[in-house]
């Protein structure tokens with residue numbers, strides 16, 4: 001059974017259609033990249049998958065998450081499915097983190113929620129051990145210091161690592177990562193991508209990785225869906241999309257990536 005499947009997913013703001021007729025599916029452990037230029041509808045698609053569209057936007061069609069229909073269901077019915085199955089990492093970890101709470105207090109929230117779902121009570125000692133283990137899992141040096149810090153007191157890369165640790169603390173089956181490295185400098189981007197790649201592999205997670213950057217997507221996903229102007233224009237295995245892109249928009253994306261490689265002297 002698919003973990004996530006969409007069929008004819010459309011999103012409207014009044015009479016304006018922002019996303020149209022999107023369909024794809026993810027089985028447990030699959031890694032799908034959703035690529036497209038800014039404004040093509042990637043983020044709205046991701047939000048609609050979890051029933052998290054902002055007010056004023058309306059989704060139609062079908063989204064099934066772990067067998068449950070998301071579209072048209074009230075949030076109180078979707079929230080437990082969402083919490084048990086999926087977690088999301090965003091472009092700007094500052095938006096996902098509370099600036100007035102220490103990172104340790106924020107990390108405690110999903111750890112406690114997970115323990116409660118498993119019917120366990122955590123002692124202060126257990127909670128601390130789990131917080132440290134969660135930060136070690138995302139390769140944070142000096143976890144004690146990071147737990148005591150507020151978000152502005154650590155680097156952008158460390159903030160994103162904490163956000164990833166919080167997402168994984170829910171023990172999801174599916175991780176949705178929306179431009180998770182775009183706000184980071186180039187060397188930190190590479191480190192966070194390598195970390196995500198390792199964690200997804202080790203935990204056997206399904207991954208929906210969203211980016212405007214086709215080479216980045218190609219490095220982490222097995223299949224790619226290319227979006228342009230609110231529609232999926234092409235879907236296929238990464239190697240096939242690179243070697244024989246059919247849609248003119250995909251051809252242009254690949255040509256642009258190759259020109260950049262040439263300019264940087266990365267291709268011979």
Ligand SMILES: Nc1ncnc2c1ncn2[C@@H]1O[C@H](COP(=O)(O)OP(=O)(O)OP(=O)(O)O)[C@@H](O)[C@H]1O
Nearest residue numbers: 013018037038039040041042043044045054057212
């Ligand atoms: N709340 C909203 N109300 C109306 N239109 C919106 C709203 N949010 C997004 N849009 C519009 O929907 C379209 C798709 O936006 P979306 O954020 O999904 O694009 P994206 O591909 O994720 O782009 P980016 O990479 O820049 O985040 C854009 O034209 C955007 O302006």
